[in-house]
Amino acid sequence: MPDSPPGSAAPFTPEEYRAALGQFATGITIVTARAADGRLLGLTANSFNSVSLSPPLVLWSLSRQSSSMPGFLGATHYAINVLAADQRLLAERFSRKGIDRYEGVAWRAGLTGAPVIDGAVAVFECRHRSQHDEGDHVIFVGEVEHCRRRLGAAPLVFHGGRFVTDFAG
Secondary structure, three states: OOOOOOOOOOOHHHHHHHHHHHHOOOOOEEEEEEEOOOOOOOEEOOOOOEEOOOOOEEHHHHEEOOHHHHHHOOOOEEEEEEEEEHHHHHHOOOOOOOOOOOOOEEEOOOOOOOEOOOOOOOOEEEEEEEEEEEEOOOEEEEEEEEEEEEOOEEEEEOOOOOOOOOOOO
């Protein structure tokens, strides 16, 4: 790869950018909440990261174009459900539009009232702390009020445009 002079970036297309981002393996989550009107919200997201241990903060982001945006902006709490390798169908279900995403899904109300999905590798129940407008997304920062993990479960990972469930090494 030739060196570029400092301050001059080589041009790239949105497709090239997206393909390059796809080389970063990420875990898969379903972010859930109960809207102010009581409606259940949930969507698949791989934009999840820790921010701080003290206080315990995490972040995730949502496209401004998402039909779920108003509900998440108005929610006081949400849960980030980190999916297990055997929950690929849930990840696909919660990424679809125009369906009842919760139909047939095993879940319960968490301590914060947000839906918690059964079988998740880890769950972070958060109080909505802040949001930040950046580019075409809103970054949500949550303060973790409760968390738990499922020992021995392999995570569901997304890499190169596909789900990865086999971690044999």
